[in-house]
Amino acid sequence: MKSPARLAAERKGRQGERLAAWWLRLKGWSILDRRVRSRAGEVDLVARRGAMLAFIEVKARASGEALDLAIDERRLARVAAAAESLAHLYLRPGDDMRIDVMLLAPGRPPRHLENVWHGG
Template sequence: MRDRQKAERAGRVGETAAAWWLRLKGWRILARRVRTPAGEVDLIAKRGNLVAFVEVKRRKTGEELDFAIDHFRLTRVAKAAESLAHRYLEPGDDMRVDVILIAPGRALRHIENAWIG
């Protein structure tokens, strides 16, 4: 149980770092940790007429980041994004699924439009 709590805490730290990074890039954070029956979206951000549903992965090493995201996880986020779109998109808005990868000592990596489904 202790490891699970540590992982949860580390995930929240990663999400906070990702949210600040997005803000610095001109994004407005609309929501954090939104749960749906299809899955969870870590961050929902908007810049201009683009809404990004963002999956954040934080790992202990950069090497672990290579295995942090896969088709299954992206599919889950995409399904959750589809179910949430009506709440966050305005007429004329576009949406996409992004991934932010974080590891200590490494530059944050933002993968735009990670889901093409």
Template structure:
């Protein structure tokens, strides 16, 4: 099997593991997971979660350090989440809900870091 394909598959497994960790972290904080890995034309969302009247479209980043995770959360990726959130909001949010885009960093040997409302575009 070509190395690039193996690398992509390993990255996929790591990404799914990070999303599972992030989903459990959110659950421990009182969130309910509404959907995982939602893809639509123009964007995708790793997790969609609700707590009370807030619906969060969550981008999950797993890296070796928080700094590299923050660098991986660039405007391009956030814009894709924003496009997906805009198109999916009517499916997951109700009238009067607060809809926002959050991020969660998964870094080895540390608790997940949840960053609320990271997109203001």
């Protein structure tokens, strides 16, 4: 059974994912999937705009300052590994693929960081 703190964190994470998906749709993206799991890890959102397929990690924090520490190379590597293992489910001929991050904090517009993973 999950602790109340863990349940609250999951609710906050899901709320952040809903907000990120809403913002992406406003920017012309189609949300293909949410919280997709693979042996390598989990991808919060899978989105498409034209021939671009994006695997998106969403980070919601209580402050903008906390966002600066929300994502690191280890987390990005896990998302990239999950995306690589899931890509065959979503890629179409001619598509490009990338890893993006959405950063969310109260009182700030969502920050969409594009193509953040270049291997490593």
